[in-house]
């Protein structure tokens with residue numbers, strides 16, 4: 001396999017682990033969700049977390065656990081015994097419809113799901129991630145997993161030129177030109193959703209009338225997930241070990257390191273979706 005494909009597999013596996021480290025796929029949702037990345041020299045192919053693992057948790061994904069699919073969602077390659085995830089159409093249809101998208105993340109974050117049901121929208125409540133919410137995010141209105149081509153295309157078309165889309169009662173999808181953007185976009189989205197929930201609890205729906213003006217623009221710098229996150233220990237062992245992922249990002253002024261929340265592995269026996 002070429003070094004490019006190995007690099008993409010490594011980045012995608014690392015992205016899955018970082019999502020778990022950030023608390024976006026832990027506990028009950030340890031096996032729910034997947035990151036993917038388009039192959040730069042083969043834009044109609046991408047790598048994504050598959051299924052049929054002994055343990056499905058995102059936190060223990062390694063490069064050889066990734067599978068390659070095409071933009072129809074068909075399995076192109078991967079370790080024997082693995083198949084594409086059942087929601088592969090989310091990735092396939094978005095890559096097919098949006099050539100600029102290079103990476104996609106889909107997970108089931110608690111507060112994002114909660115707000116998708118309570119209000120169906122998110123307001124920017126803090127500067128980090130505010131840019132993503134400068135316009136109302138589109139929302140997929142049906143509470144179900146995305147398994148058919150028609151469902152995948154509906155999500156892709158609803159996404160439009162937004163960086164993210166809410167899936168009512170289900171989760172969210174974030175996109176990026178780099179896989180780090182899609183991962184950090186999801187982290188920001190969930191943080192914003194939690195802030196929205198707290199505001200909702202404090203003010204009821206009246207909180208929607210508050211406006212936060214963000215005059216700064218936070219950006220996410222180039223990030224090689226595979227080189228800036230520590231790997232989990234080998235599969236099948238030490239499932240309660242803490243993964244000390246470290247993510248560096250640019251801030252509006254200066255740089256700082258952010259130590260991601262410590263993801264505690266607790267692989268459930270739920271299956272990848």
Ligand SMILES: [Zn+2]
Nearest residue numbers: 087145171273
């Ligand atoms: Zn899902």
